[in-house]
Amino acid sequence: MKFRAQMKDPLYMREFQNIIATLSKLSKDCLMILGAQQMHLIVNEDQSSTSSPLVWVSIAATEYFPEYVMEAAHPDQDYIVLIMSAANLGRALSFLRGGGANSCKLKLQRIQFPCISVACSLLSTSSTEARDVLYDVPVTIIPASDWPTYVVPQVPPSQLALALPSLRLLRSLIDKLKNMSPSLEFQANSDGELNVVATSEMSTVTSRFKRLLPRFLSADSDRASCLVDSRKASAFFTALQLANEELTIAIDREHSIHLQIDVRKDVMLHSILPAVCA
Template sequence: MKFRALMQDPLYMKEFQAIVATLTKLAKDCVMILGSRQMHFIVNEDQSSSASPLVWAGIAAKEYFPEYRMESAHPDQEYIVLDMSSANLGRALSVLRGGGVNSCKLKLQRIQFPCISVIASVLTSSSTEAREVVHDVPVTIIPGSDWSAYVLPSVPNSQLALGLPSLRLLKSLIDKLKNISPSLEFQANLDGELNVIATSEMSTVTSRFQKLLIRTVAGYEQEASCSVDSRKASAFFGALQLPHEELTIGIDREHSIHLQIDVRQDVVLHSVLPAVCI
């Protein structure tokens, strides 16, 4: 079983760090699924009792890693699956936020324990030679017999999906609306309109976004709506560390809302907020 990956582009290193930092704010633990061409992260929480939403990220190896090598324990296994503390991984990658990082290697090793070693080559102002900053993040290697508990979530089939050009505006809005109502209703229609509604015993507050780009229409649906837990919606938006503005909101009527941030073409952050009964 082997894994090694190398990052060298400063922008890509910061994006990778921001994705992990987002997961760190949502859950104590995360699962890292390493494939031959793709890497996935999933927050590993009990969704029935947690206030955190279900969130996962898919990263095409070719986007971030000019060098990427994965060999599973057995020829018939397609992945390496690792369970780890998201906080430990986040701290190890925090060095990538600053300047002067020439490269960063990720390497699966067994020292006294299995770990992902994060090895950053950093230039300092006091020296012309780079120094290595190494963090060893303990991991639990999940055997193939237990992989069924770590299956990648599936993207819901949305009846309507709209693109929002301002992630920051919606993030600020939901942070305020969560104090009004325990649930938020999202309504979308074919006019490119999205309504976010918070209802309490005293009032109903409706925030309207208009002239949005329609990304998906399933069948002949004219509109779609779904109510979700306001705490889970706020947790997702509050955790985001990515600078990107564009967000796609897909509504699977009365079942769930799918939130998607395309960091770049083959690097995507997903969240699914399940419907709640009103």
């Protein structure tokens, strides 16, 4: 079983660090599924927190890693599946935040325990020579017999999807509305209008976003709505550390809302907010 990968582009290294920082704010554990061409990072709903949403990131290896090697334990296996502390991985990559890194290497190895070794080569302000920072993140290697329990989530079907060009207003709005109502209703229509509705015993507040770009519209539906937990919605937006502003909101009527951020062409962050009862 082998895995090693290397990043060299400063922008990609910062993006990768921001992705891990986002995940570390949502759950203590992170599932890493390493395929031959893709890396998946998943944080499931934290059982100790009712406000933690399901979030996962799919990364095409060639986008971030000019060097990427994965060899499973057996020739008939396609993956390596690991569980680790999202916070520990975030701390190991925190050196990339400042933008002074030459490279960052990830390697699966066993020292006294299985771990992902993170090696960052950093430029020094006081010297022309780079210094290396090493950090070993303990991991649990999941045996193939348990893989059916650890799978990449599937994007749910939807009747209507709209693209929101900036998530800043929505982030601020949901942060305020979560204190007003335990649930939020997202209503969308084919005219590119998104309504976010919060209802309490005293009042109903509706916030409207107009002239949004439809990303998807089913043939038999020109509107869709779904009621979700306001705390889970707020947790997702509060955790985001990515600079990308555009967000796609897809509604599977009365079942779930799928949120997607296209970090770049083949790097996507997803979250599913399940429907709640009114």
